Amino acid sequence: MNLALALCVAVLFGAGIRLMLDRDLVRIAAGTILVSNAANLFLMSAGTGGPAVGQGQPTSSDPLVQALVLTSLVITFGFTSLLFSILHAIFRAWGTLDSREIDRPG
Amino acid sequence: MIFVPFAIGWIASLVLLALDGTKRWVSWLALAAILGMFAAAVALLVQVADGLEPSLISGGWPGGIGIRLRADWLGVGFAVPVLGIIAAILFIENLRGGLRARIGPALMVLVSLGLTGVFLTADAFNFYVFFELSMGSAFAITALGTRGKHVRVAATFMVTNLLGSVLFLIAVGGLYHATGSLDMPVVAERLGVDPVGPPLVVASLLLAAFLLKLGIFPFHFWVPPVYSETRAPAAALLAGVLANIGSYGLLRFGGEVMPDALQAGRGLLLVIGAATILIGSLLAISRQPVAEILAYSSIAQNGYILVALGIGGRAGFAAAYVYAMVNSIGKALLFTTAGTRGPLLGGAFLVGAMSTAGLPPALGFIGKLALFRAAWEGAEPWLVAWIVGGALLAFLYMFQAFQQRFWMARDEEHSVPAARVAIALFAMVALALGVWPEPLLGTGAQIASLLVGGPR
Numbered sequence: 001m002n003l004a005l006a007l008c009v010a011v012l013f014g015a016g017i018r019l020m021l022d023r024d025l026v027r028i029a030a031g032t033i034l035v036s037n038a039a040n041l042f043l044m045s046a047g048t049g050g051p052a053v054g055q056g057q058p059t060s061s062d063p064l065v066q067a068l069v070l071t072s073l074v075i076t077f078g079f080t081s082l083l084f085s086i087l088h089a090i091f092r093a094w095g096t097l098d099s100r101e102i103d104r105p106g
Numbered sequence: 107m108i109f110v111p112f113a114i115g116w117i118a119s120l121v122l123l124a125l126d127g128t129k130r131w132v133s134w135l136a137l138a139a140i141l142g143m144f145a146a147a148v149a150l151l152v153q154v155a156d157g158l159e160p161s162l163i164s165g166g167w168p169g170g171i172g173i174r175l176r177a178d179w180l181g182v183g184f185a186v187p188v189l190g191i192i193a194a195i196l197f198i199e200n201l202r203g204g205l206r207a208r209i210g211p212a213l214m215v216l217v218s219l220g221l222t223g224v225f226l227t228a229d230a231f232n233f234y235v236f237f238e239l240s241m242g243s244a245f246a247i248t249a250l251g252t253r254g255k256h257v258r259v260a261a262t263f264m265v266t267n268l269l270g271s272v273l274f275l276i277a278v279g280g281l282y283h284a285t286g287s288l289d290m291p292v293v294a295e296r297l298g299v300d301p302v303g304p305p306l307v308v309a310s311l312l313l314a315a316f317l318l319k320l321g322i323f324p325f326h327f328w329v330p331p332v333y334s335e336t337r338a339p340a341a342a343l344l345a346g347v348l349a350n351i352g353s354y355g356l357l358r359f360g361g362e363v364m365p366d367a368l369q370a371g372r373g374l375l376l377v378i379g380a381a382t383i384l385i386g387s388l389l390a391i392s393r394q395p396v397a398e399i400l401a402y403s404s405i406a407q408n409g410y411i412l413v414a415l416g417i418g419g420r421a422g423f424a425a426a427y428v429y430a431m432v433n434s435i436g437k438a439l440l441f442t443t444a445g446t447r448g449p450l451l452g453g454a455f456l457v458g459a460m461s462t463a464g465l466p467p468a469l470g471f472i473g474k475l476a477l478f479r480a481a482w483e484g485a486e487p488w489l490v491a492w493i494v495g496g497a498l499l500a501f502l503y504m505f506q507a508f509q510q511r512f513w514m515a516r517d518e519e520h521s522v523p524a525a526r527v528a529i530a531l532f533a534m535v536a537l538a539l540g541v542w543p544e545p546l547l548g549t550g551a552q553i554a555s556l557l558v559g560g561p562r
Binding site for chain 1: 231234235238242245246249254255257258260261264265268269272275276278279280282283288
Protein backbone atom coordinates (compact mmCIF):
# COMPACT_ATOMS: atom_id res chain seq x y z
CA MET A 1 0.00 0.00 0.00
CA ASN A 2 2.89 2.35 0.79
CA LEU A 3 4.19 1.88 -2.74
CA ALA A 4 0.78 2.72 -4.15
CA LEU A 5 0.62 5.88 -2.06
CA ALA A 6 4.14 6.86 -3.05
CA LEU A 7 3.32 6.34 -6.73
CA CYS A 8 0.13 8.35 -6.34
CA VAL A 9 2.02 11.25 -4.74
CA ALA A 10 4.65 11.08 -7.46
CA VAL A 11 2.12 11.08 -10.30
CA LEU A 12 0.11 13.93 -8.77
CA PHE A 13 3.23 15.98 -8.18
CA GLY A 14 4.64 15.33 -11.62
CA ALA A 15 1.38 16.10 -13.38
CA GLY A 16 1.01 19.26 -11.27
CA ILE A 17 4.49 20.52 -12.16
CA ARG A 18 3.86 19.73 -15.82
CA LEU A 19 0.68 21.82 -15.73
CA MET A 20 2.44 24.66 -13.90
CA LEU A 21 4.86 24.94 -16.81
CA ASP A 22 1.99 25.55 -19.23
CA ARG A 23 1.16 28.89 -20.88
CA ASP A 24 -2.47 28.88 -19.87
CA LEU A 25 -3.03 30.44 -16.43
CA VAL A 26 -6.00 28.16 -15.72
CA ARG A 27 -3.78 25.13 -16.28
CA ILE A 28 -1.17 26.67 -14.00
CA ALA A 29 -3.86 27.05 -11.34
CA ALA A 30 -4.90 23.43 -11.86
CA GLY A 31 -1.23 22.48 -11.47
CA THR A 32 -1.00 24.23 -8.11
CA ILE A 33 -4.10 22.34 -6.95
CA LEU A 34 -2.53 19.00 -7.94
CA VAL A 35 0.81 19.84 -6.35
CA SER A 36 -0.84 21.02 -3.12
CA ASN A 37 -2.88 17.85 -2.90
CA ALA A 38 0.17 15.73 -3.63
CA ALA A 39 1.71 17.35 -0.54
CA ASN A 40 -1.46 16.62 1.46
CA LEU A 41 -1.35 12.99 0.43
CA PHE A 42 2.32 12.81 1.32
CA LEU A 43 1.53 14.27 4.73
CA MET A 44 -1.20 11.67 5.13
CA SER A 45 1.28 8.88 4.46
CA ALA A 46 3.92 10.38 6.77
CA GLY A 47 2.14 9.16 9.90
CA THR A 48 4.18 7.09 12.30
CA GLY A 49 1.33 4.93 13.65
CA GLY A 50 1.09 2.78 10.53
CA PRO A 51 0.00 3.01 6.93
CA ALA A 52 -2.87 5.42 6.30
CA VAL A 53 -4.73 2.90 4.13
CA GLY A 54 -4.85 -0.90 4.28
CA GLN A 55 -3.44 -3.41 6.72
CA GLY A 56 -0.46 -2.66 8.90
CA GLN A 57 0.96 -3.71 12.24
CA PRO A 58 -0.73 -1.12 14.49
CA THR A 59 -4.49 -1.36 14.93
CA SER A 60 -5.14 2.35 14.45
CA SER A 61 -3.67 4.88 12.04
CA ASP A 62 -1.91 8.00 13.26
CA PRO A 63 -4.58 10.62 14.15
CA LEU A 64 -2.12 13.51 14.18
CA VAL A 65 -1.41 13.43 10.44
CA GLN A 66 -5.14 13.38 9.76
CA ALA A 67 -5.56 16.56 11.80
CA LEU A 68 -2.63 18.10 9.91
CA VAL A 69 -4.08 17.14 6.53
CA LEU A 70 -7.47 18.52 7.50
CA THR A 71 -5.82 21.85 8.31
CA SER A 72 -3.75 21.96 5.15
CA LEU A 73 -6.75 20.93 3.01
CA VAL A 74 -8.63 23.97 4.30
CA ILE A 75 -5.64 26.16 3.51
CA THR A 76 -5.36 24.63 0.03
CA PHE A 77 -9.05 25.27 -0.58
CA GLY A 78 -8.80 28.89 0.56
CA PHE A 79 -5.78 29.53 -1.61
CA THR A 80 -7.38 27.89 -4.62
CA SER A 81 -10.35 30.22 -4.43
CA LEU A 82 -8.05 33.22 -3.93
CA LEU A 83 -5.99 32.17 -6.96
CA PHE A 84 -9.10 31.86 -9.11
CA SER A 85 -10.32 35.28 -8.02
CA ILE A 86 -6.94 36.71 -9.04
CA LEU A 87 -7.26 34.93 -12.40
CA HIS A 88 -10.69 36.51 -12.77
CA ALA A 89 -9.18 39.96 -12.17
CA ILE A 90 -6.47 39.21 -14.76
CA PHE A 91 -9.08 38.11 -17.28
CA ARG A 92 -11.03 41.32 -16.78
CA ALA A 93 -7.88 43.43 -17.22
CA TRP A 94 -6.40 41.57 -20.20
CA GLY A 95 -9.31 39.77 -21.85
CA THR A 96 -7.24 36.57 -21.99
CA LEU A 97 -5.59 34.03 -19.71
CA ASP A 98 -2.84 33.02 -22.15
CA SER A 99 0.45 34.11 -20.60
CA ARG A 100 1.99 34.37 -24.08
CA GLU A 101 -0.41 37.21 -24.86
CA ILE A 102 0.00 38.77 -21.43
CA ASP A 103 3.80 38.74 -21.29
CA ARG A 104 4.38 39.81 -24.87
CA PRO A 105 6.84 42.74 -24.76
CA GLY A 106 5.56 46.16 -25.81
CA MET B 107 1.53 36.83 28.57
CA ILE B 108 2.56 35.38 25.21
CA PHE B 109 -1.07 35.17 24.04
CA VAL B 110 -1.54 38.96 24.19
CA PRO B 111 -0.28 39.80 20.66
CA PHE B 112 -2.39 36.95 19.25
CA ALA B 113 -5.50 38.05 21.13
CA ILE B 114 -5.10 41.62 19.87
CA GLY B 115 -4.49 40.40 16.32
CA TRP B 116 -7.39 37.95 16.13
CA ILE B 117 -9.97 40.27 17.69
CA ALA B 118 -8.83 43.29 15.68
CA SER B 119 -8.80 41.41 12.36
CA LEU B 120 -12.30 40.02 12.94
CA VAL B 121 -13.63 43.48 13.81
CA LEU B 122 -11.83 45.08 10.87
CA LEU B 123 -13.14 42.48 8.41
CA ALA B 124 -16.66 43.61 9.31
CA LEU B 125 -15.85 47.29 8.80
CA ASP B 126 -15.49 49.25 5.58
CA GLY B 127 -11.75 49.60 5.09
CA THR B 128 -12.06 52.39 2.54
CA LYS B 129 -12.83 54.76 5.42
CA ARG B 130 -9.75 56.41 6.86
CA TRP B 131 -10.58 55.82 10.51
CA VAL B 132 -10.65 52.07 9.89
CA SER B 133 -7.07 52.24 8.61
CA TRP B 134 -6.08 54.11 11.77
CA LEU B 135 -7.80 51.45 13.85
CA ALA B 136 -5.69 48.80 12.11
CA LEU B 137 -2.57 50.83 12.93
CA ALA B 138 -3.65 51.00 16.58
CA ALA B 139 -4.05 47.20 16.63
CA ILE B 140 -0.61 46.65 15.08
CA LEU B 141 0.94 49.09 17.56
CA GLY B 142 -0.75 47.12 20.35
CA MET B 143 0.82 43.92 19.03
CA PHE B 144 4.15 45.74 18.79
CA ALA B 145 3.86 46.84 22.43
CA ALA B 146 3.01 43.27 23.48
CA ALA B 147 6.06 41.98 21.55
CA VAL B 148 8.25 44.57 23.28
CA ALA B 149 6.89 43.38 26.64
CA LEU B 150 7.88 39.83 25.64
CA LEU B 151 11.33 41.11 24.66
CA VAL B 152 11.72 42.66 28.12
CA GLN B 153 10.80 39.33 29.73
CA VAL B 154 13.25 37.44 27.52
CA ALA B 155 15.95 39.98 28.36
CA ASP B 156 15.27 39.25 32.05
CA GLY B 157 16.23 35.64 31.39
CA LEU B 158 12.69 34.24 31.26
CA GLU B 159 11.30 32.13 28.43
CA PRO B 160 7.57 32.91 28.27
CA SER B 161 5.72 29.94 26.82
CA LEU B 162 2.21 28.58 26.55
CA ILE B 163 0.83 25.20 25.53
CA SER B 164 -2.46 25.62 23.75
CA GLY B 165 -5.61 24.16 25.28
CA GLY B 166 -3.87 23.32 28.56
CA TRP B 167 -2.50 20.05 27.16
CA PRO B 168 0.55 18.49 28.80
CA GLY B 169 3.94 19.19 27.17
CA GLY B 170 4.68 17.12 24.08
CA ILE B 171 1.02 16.90 23.02
CA GLY B 172 -0.31 20.46 22.68
CA ILE B 173 1.03 23.11 20.32
CA ARG B 174 3.61 25.17 22.13
CA LEU B 175 4.15 28.89 21.74
CA ARG B 176 7.35 30.29 23.18
CA ALA B 177 9.28 33.53 23.04
CA ASP B 178 13.07 33.31 22.85
CA TRP B 179 15.73 35.72 21.59
CA LEU B 180 15.42 34.57 17.98
CA GLY B 181 11.62 34.91 18.01
CA VAL B 182 11.26 38.30 19.66
CA GLY B 183 14.41 39.53 17.92
CA PHE B 184 12.48 39.19 14.65
CA ALA B 185 8.96 39.97 15.93
CA VAL B 186 9.71 43.39 17.42
CA PRO B 187 11.47 45.01 14.42
CA VAL B 188 9.10 43.40 11.91
CA LEU B 189 5.96 44.65 13.68
CA GLY B 190 7.62 48.05 13.97
CA ILE B 191 8.28 48.13 10.22
CA ILE B 192 4.68 47.13 9.40
CA ALA B 193 3.43 49.90 11.69
CA ALA B 194 5.73 52.43 9.98
CA ILE B 195 4.56 51.39 6.48
CA LEU B 196 0.88 51.58 7.50
CA PHE B 197 1.40 54.92 9.28
CA ILE B 198 2.90 56.50 6.16
CA GLU B 199 0.17 54.98 4.00
CA ASN B 200 -2.55 56.28 6.33
CA LEU B 201 -1.13 59.79 6.12
CA ARG B 202 -1.42 59.49 2.34
CA GLY B 203 -5.11 58.67 2.60
CA GLY B 204 -5.42 55.13 3.91
CA LEU B 205 -5.41 51.80 2.10
CA ARG B 206 -8.51 52.52 -0.02
CA ALA B 207 -9.57 48.86 -0.13
CA ARG B 208 -12.43 47.35 1.80
CA ILE B 209 -10.44 44.56 3.42
CA GLY B 210 -7.03 46.34 3.26
CA PRO B 211 -6.73 47.24 6.98
CA ALA B 212 -7.85 43.76 8.09
CA LEU B 213 -5.24 42.20 5.76
CA MET B 214 -2.47 44.32 7.29
CA VAL B 215 -3.43 43.07 10.77
CA LEU B 216 -3.59 39.47 9.49
CA VAL B 217 -0.08 39.76 8.00
CA SER B 218 1.18 41.02 11.37
CA LEU B 219 -0.64 38.24 13.17
CA GLY B 220 0.72 35.56 10.85
CA LEU B 221 4.28 36.82 11.22
CA THR B 222 4.00 37.05 15.00
CA GLY B 223 2.84 33.44 15.00
CA VAL B 224 5.69 32.36 12.72
CA PHE B 225 8.22 33.94 15.07
CA LEU B 226 6.71 32.71 18.34
CA THR B 227 5.60 29.14 17.62
CA ALA B 228 7.68 26.14 18.60
CA ASP B 229 5.68 23.71 16.47
CA ALA B 230 6.79 23.00 12.91
CA PHE B 231 3.30 22.51 11.50
CA ASN B 232 1.94 25.53 13.36
CA PHE B 233 4.80 27.45 11.75
CA TYR B 234 3.38 26.39 8.37
CA VAL B 235 -0.14 27.50 9.31
CA PHE B 236 0.95 30.96 10.46
CA PHE B 237 3.27 31.26 7.48
CA GLU B 238 0.32 30.58 5.16
CA LEU B 239 -1.80 33.07 7.07
CA SER B 240 0.71 35.83 6.42
CA MET B 241 1.42 34.70 2.84
CA GLY B 242 -2.29 34.48 2.01
CA SER B 243 -2.87 38.00 3.27
CA ALA B 244 0.19 39.13 1.32
CA PHE B 245 -1.20 37.57 -1.89
CA ALA B 246 -4.40 39.55 -1.40
CA ILE B 247 -2.52 42.75 -0.57
CA THR B 248 -0.41 42.32 -3.72
CA ALA B 249 -3.53 41.83 -5.83
CA LEU B 250 -5.13 44.91 -4.27
CA GLY B 251 -1.90 46.88 -4.58
CA THR B 252 -1.74 46.61 -8.36
CA ARG B 253 -3.59 48.73 -10.86
CA GLY B 254 -5.16 47.59 -14.10
CA LYS B 255 -3.04 45.21 -16.12
CA HIS B 256 -0.33 44.96 -13.47
CA VAL B 257 -2.58 42.55 -11.58
CA ARG B 258 -0.89 39.72 -13.52
CA VAL B 259 2.10 39.87 -11.13
CA ALA B 260 -0.22 38.80 -8.29
CA ALA B 261 -0.63 35.43 -10.03
CA THR B 262 3.16 35.11 -10.53
CA PHE B 263 3.73 35.88 -6.87
CA MET B 264 1.04 33.53 -5.68
CA VAL B 265 1.94 30.51 -7.82
CA THR B 266 5.68 30.64 -7.10
CA ASN B 267 5.18 31.12 -3.39
CA LEU B 268 2.54 28.41 -3.21
CA LEU B 269 5.10 26.04 -4.66
CA GLY B 270 7.50 27.12 -1.92
CA SER B 271 4.82 26.46 0.69
CA VAL B 272 4.19 22.99 -0.74
CA LEU B 273 7.91 22.17 -0.49
CA PHE B 274 7.86 23.36 3.10
CA LEU B 275 4.80 21.26 3.91
CA ILE B 276 6.47 18.16 2.47
CA ALA B 277 9.53 18.90 4.60
CA VAL B 278 7.34 19.16 7.71
CA GLY B 279 5.82 15.78 6.86
CA GLY B 280 9.31 14.36 6.48
CA LEU B 281 10.43 15.78 9.82
CA TYR B 282 7.42 14.27 11.54
CA HIS B 283 7.94 10.92 9.89
CA ALA B 284 11.62 10.84 10.83
CA THR B 285 11.26 11.97 14.44
CA GLY B 286 7.63 11.40 15.48
CA SER B 287 7.35 14.93 16.83
CA LEU B 288 6.62 18.42 15.56
CA ASP B 289 7.97 20.34 18.55
CA MET B 290 11.15 22.00 17.25
CA PRO B 291 13.46 21.37 20.24
CA VAL B 292 12.29 17.73 20.43
CA VAL B 293 12.81 17.29 16.67
CA ALA B 294 16.29 18.82 17.00
CA GLU B 295 17.14 16.49 19.88
CA ARG B 296 15.96 13.34 18.09
CA LEU B 297 17.72 14.31 14.86
CA GLY B 298 20.87 14.97 16.89
CA VAL B 299 20.82 11.41 18.22
CA ASP B 300 20.52 9.75 14.84
CA PRO B 301 21.36 12.13 12.00
CA VAL B 302 21.15 9.76 9.05
CA GLY B 303 19.02 9.41 5.93
CA PRO B 304 15.98 11.65 5.66
CA PRO B 305 17.41 14.79 7.35
CA LEU B 306 19.42 15.85 4.29
CA VAL B 307 16.43 15.42 1.96
CA VAL B 308 14.23 17.35 4.37
CA ALA B 309 16.90 20.01 4.78
CA SER B 310 17.18 20.50 1.01
CA LEU B 311 13.40 20.93 0.76
CA LEU B 312 13.45 23.47 3.58
CA LEU B 313 16.37 25.28 1.97
CA ALA B 314 14.58 25.45 -1.39
CA ALA B 315 11.37 26.72 0.27
CA PHE B 316 13.12 29.50 2.18
CA LEU B 317 15.37 30.49 -0.72
CA LEU B 318 12.23 30.86 -2.83
CA LYS B 319 10.70 33.18 -0.19
CA LEU B 320 13.90 35.21 -0.01
CA GLY B 321 14.30 35.32 -3.80
CA ILE B 322 17.84 33.92 -3.85
CA PHE B 323 19.58 33.28 -7.17
CA PRO B 324 18.15 30.13 -8.75
CA PHE B 325 14.69 31.13 -7.43
CA HIS B 326 14.98 34.89 -7.93
CA PHE B 327 12.99 35.15 -11.18
CA TRP B 328 9.67 36.07 -9.51
CA VAL B 329 11.05 38.99 -7.49
CA PRO B 330 11.64 41.81 -10.03
CA PRO B 331 8.21 41.87 -11.73
CA VAL B 332 6.37 41.53 -8.41
CA TYR B 333 8.34 44.18 -6.52
CA SER B 334 8.40 46.67 -9.39
CA GLU B 335 4.78 46.41 -10.52
CA THR B 336 3.00 46.58 -7.16
CA ARG B 337 2.31 49.88 -5.47
CA ALA B 338 4.95 51.19 -3.06
CA PRO B 339 3.40 50.13 0.27
CA ALA B 340 2.78 46.58 -0.98
CA ALA B 341 6.33 46.35 -2.36
CA ALA B 342 7.70 47.71 0.94
CA LEU B 343 5.71 45.07 2.79
CA LEU B 344 6.99 42.24 0.58
CA ALA B 345 10.64 43.31 0.52
CA GLY B 346 10.93 44.71 4.03
CA VAL B 347 8.69 42.38 6.00
CA LEU B 348 7.73 39.11 4.34
CA ALA B 349 11.23 38.25 3.13
CA ASN B 350 12.02 37.87 6.84
CA ILE B 351 10.10 34.59 6.87
CA GLY B 352 12.94 33.25 4.73
CA SER B 353 15.79 34.54 6.87
CA TYR B 354 14.03 33.57 10.10
CA GLY B 355 13.20 30.12 8.75
CA LEU B 356 16.81 29.54 7.71
CA LEU B 357 18.06 30.59 11.15
CA ARG B 358 15.42 28.60 13.02
CA PHE B 359 15.43 25.40 11.00
CA GLY B 360 19.07 25.57 9.96
CA GLY B 361 20.55 26.87 13.21
CA GLU B 362 18.31 25.26 15.80
CA VAL B 363 16.54 22.22 14.33
CA MET B 364 19.05 20.83 11.82
CA PRO B 365 22.52 22.19 12.69
CA ASP B 366 24.22 19.10 11.20
CA ALA B 367 22.51 19.62 7.86
CA LEU B 368 23.46 23.31 7.90
CA GLN B 369 27.05 22.33 8.60
CA ALA B 370 26.97 19.87 5.69
CA GLY B 371 25.51 22.50 3.35
CA ARG B 372 27.90 25.32 4.25
CA GLY B 373 29.76 25.27 0.96
CA LEU B 374 26.53 25.28 -1.02
CA LEU B 375 25.17 28.27 0.94
CA LEU B 376 28.39 30.23 0.40
CA VAL B 377 28.41 29.56 -3.34
CA ILE B 378 24.70 30.34 -3.84
CA GLY B 379 24.97 33.46 -1.66
CA ALA B 380 28.04 34.75 -3.47
CA ALA B 381 26.45 34.06 -6.88
CA THR B 382 23.27 35.87 -5.78
CA ILE B 383 25.26 38.94 -4.71
CA LEU B 384 27.03 39.11 -8.06
CA ILE B 385 24.02 38.41 -10.29
CA GLY B 386 21.64 40.67 -8.35
CA SER B 387 24.12 43.56 -8.34
CA LEU B 388 24.99 43.28 -12.04
CA LEU B 389 21.31 43.12 -13.04
CA ALA B 390 20.55 46.09 -10.76
CA ILE B 391 23.22 48.15 -12.54
CA SER B 392 21.76 47.32 -15.94
CA ARG B 393 18.21 48.48 -15.05
CA GLN B 394 16.67 51.92 -15.49
CA PRO B 395 13.41 52.20 -13.51
CA VAL B 396 14.05 52.82 -9.81
CA ALA B 397 11.62 50.13 -8.66
CA GLU B 398 13.46 47.52 -10.74
CA ILE B 399 16.85 48.61 -9.42
CA LEU B 400 15.48 48.23 -5.89
CA ALA B 401 14.03 44.81 -6.69
CA TYR B 402 17.34 43.44 -8.01
CA SER B 403 19.09 45.11 -5.11
CA SER B 404 16.89 43.17 -2.66
CA ILE B 405 17.93 39.95 -4.39
CA ALA B 406 21.60 40.88 -4.04
CA GLN B 407 21.21 41.99 -0.41
CA ASN B 408 19.51 38.75 0.59
CA GLY B 409 22.56 36.95 -0.81
CA TYR B 410 24.60 38.44 2.05
CA ILE B 411 22.28 36.79 4.60
CA LEU B 412 22.96 33.45 2.97
CA VAL B 413 26.71 34.07 2.99
CA ALA B 414 26.55 34.90 6.71
CA LEU B 415 24.67 31.66 7.37
CA GLY B 416 27.21 29.76 5.31
CA ILE B 417 30.04 31.14 7.42
CA GLY B 418 28.08 29.92 10.42
CA GLY B 419 29.25 29.82 14.00
CA ARG B 420 28.66 32.55 16.53
CA ALA B 421 29.81 35.46 14.37
CA GLY B 422 28.02 34.14 11.27
CA PHE B 423 24.60 33.70 12.90
CA ALA B 424 24.85 37.10 14.59
CA ALA B 425 25.77 38.67 11.24
CA ALA B 426 22.88 36.92 9.48
CA TYR B 427 20.40 38.36 11.99
CA VAL B 428 21.88 41.87 11.95
CA TYR B 429 22.02 41.87 8.16
CA ALA B 430 18.43 40.64 7.81
CA MET B 431 17.15 43.43 10.07
CA VAL B 432 19.31 46.12 8.46
CA ASN B 433 18.14 45.04 5.03
CA SER B 434 14.45 44.98 6.04
CA ILE B 435 14.55 48.48 7.47
CA GLY B 436 16.54 49.76 4.47
CA LYS B 437 14.25 48.17 1.87
CA ALA B 438 11.05 49.30 3.62
CA LEU B 439 12.44 52.84 3.68
CA LEU B 440 13.59 52.78 0.04
CA PHE B 441 10.35 51.35 -1.39
CA THR B 442 8.11 53.78 0.55
CA THR B 443 10.36 56.69 -0.46
CA ALA B 444 10.41 55.67 -4.11
CA GLY B 445 6.59 55.70 -4.13
CA THR B 446 6.31 59.24 -2.78
CA ARG B 447 6.90 62.57 -4.48
CA GLY B 448 8.19 65.95 -3.31
CA PRO B 449 10.87 67.59 -1.14
CA LEU B 450 12.45 65.97 1.93
CA LEU B 451 12.49 62.62 0.18
CA GLY B 452 15.93 63.00 -1.41
CA GLY B 453 17.52 62.87 2.03
CA ALA B 454 15.46 59.86 3.08
CA PHE B 455 16.34 57.99 -0.12
CA LEU B 456 20.01 58.88 0.37
CA VAL B 457 19.93 57.34 3.85
CA GLY B 458 18.48 54.16 2.38
CA ALA B 459 20.98 54.18 -0.49
CA MET B 460 23.93 54.64 1.87
CA SER B 461 22.56 51.83 3.99
CA THR B 462 22.42 49.50 0.99
CA ALA B 463 25.95 50.43 -0.04
CA GLY B 464 27.14 49.98 3.54
CA LEU B 465 28.46 53.52 4.09
CA PRO B 466 28.68 54.88 7.65
CA PRO B 467 26.83 56.30 9.53
CA ALA B 468 23.86 54.59 7.85
CA LEU B 469 22.52 51.36 9.29
CA GLY B 470 23.91 49.19 6.48
CA PHE B 471 27.46 49.85 7.64
CA ILE B 472 26.75 47.86 10.80
CA GLY B 473 25.46 44.93 8.77
CA LYS B 474 28.49 44.94 6.49
CA LEU B 475 30.82 45.25 9.47
CA ALA B 476 29.23 42.25 11.21
CA LEU B 477 29.53 40.26 8.00
CA PHE B 478 33.13 41.33 7.56
CA ARG B 479 34.01 40.21 11.04
CA ALA B 480 32.28 36.89 10.49
CA ALA B 481 34.12 36.32 7.20
CA TRP B 482 37.43 37.27 8.79
CA GLU B 483 36.95 35.03 11.83
CA GLY B 484 35.70 32.24 9.60
CA ALA B 485 39.01 32.56 7.72
CA GLU B 486 37.41 33.09 4.32
CA PRO B 487 39.57 35.87 2.80
CA TRP B 488 37.97 35.53 -0.67
CA LEU B 489 34.62 36.35 0.93
CA VAL B 490 35.95 39.58 2.36
CA ALA B 491 37.00 40.63 -1.13
CA TRP B 492 33.65 39.48 -2.54
CA ILE B 493 31.72 41.53 0.05
CA VAL B 494 33.77 44.64 -0.73
CA GLY B 495 33.11 44.11 -4.43
CA GLY B 496 29.38 43.72 -3.77
CA ALA B 497 29.36 46.92 -1.72
CA LEU B 498 31.07 48.83 -4.56
CA LEU B 499 28.48 47.57 -7.06
CA ALA B 500 25.72 48.52 -4.59
CA PHE B 501 27.18 52.02 -4.37
CA LEU B 502 27.08 52.24 -8.15
CA TYR B 503 23.50 51.10 -8.67
CA MET B 504 22.08 52.99 -5.70
CA PHE B 505 23.73 56.15 -6.99
CA GLN B 506 22.17 55.50 -10.40
CA ALA B 507 18.79 55.07 -8.76
CA PHE B 508 19.25 58.27 -6.76
CA GLN B 509 20.26 60.19 -9.85
CA GLN B 510 17.35 58.76 -11.82
CA ARG B 511 14.81 59.51 -9.12
CA PHE B 512 15.93 62.87 -7.70
CA TRP B 513 18.25 64.67 -10.10
CA MET B 514 16.20 64.51 -13.23
CA ALA B 515 13.85 67.49 -13.48
CA ARG B 516 10.22 66.49 -13.72
CA ASP B 517 6.86 68.00 -12.96
CA GLU B 518 4.85 65.89 -10.66
CA GLU B 519 2.30 66.30 -7.95
CA HIS B 520 3.81 66.32 -4.49
CA SER B 521 2.59 63.88 -1.87
CA VAL B 522 1.00 65.07 1.36
CA PRO B 523 3.58 66.95 3.49
CA ALA B 524 2.69 64.88 6.58
CA ALA B 525 3.62 61.65 4.74
CA ARG B 526 6.91 63.15 3.62
CA VAL B 527 7.72 64.24 7.18
CA ALA B 528 6.87 60.72 8.39
CA ILE B 529 9.24 59.20 5.81
CA ALA B 530 11.97 61.64 6.91
CA LEU B 531 11.37 60.51 10.51
CA PHE B 532 11.62 56.86 9.42
CA ALA B 533 14.97 57.71 7.81
CA MET B 534 16.09 59.42 11.02
CA VAL B 535 15.26 56.27 13.00
CA ALA B 536 17.31 54.22 10.52
CA LEU B 537 20.21 56.66 10.94
CA ALA B 538 19.88 56.60 14.72
CA LEU B 539 20.09 52.79 14.69
CA GLY B 540 23.21 53.10 12.55
CA VAL B 541 24.81 55.49 15.05
CA TRP B 542 23.74 53.44 18.08
CA PRO B 543 23.56 49.85 16.86
CA GLU B 544 23.90 48.28 20.30
CA PRO B 545 20.30 46.92 20.45
CA LEU B 546 20.67 45.14 17.10
CA LEU B 547 24.19 43.85 17.76
CA GLY B 548 23.26 42.75 21.29
CA THR B 549 20.24 40.84 20.04
CA GLY B 550 22.37 39.28 17.30
CA ALA B 551 24.90 38.10 19.88
CA GLN B 552 22.12 36.65 22.07
CA ILE B 553 20.63 34.81 19.09
CA ALA B 554 24.04 33.43 18.18
CA SER B 555 24.59 32.09 21.69
CA LEU B 556 21.07 30.64 21.67
CA LEU B 557 21.82 28.74 18.46
CA VAL B 558 25.44 27.81 19.08
CA GLY B 559 25.05 27.22 22.80
CA GLY B 560 27.08 28.50 25.70
CA PRO B 561 27.26 32.02 27.18
CA ARG B 562 27.62 35.19 25.13
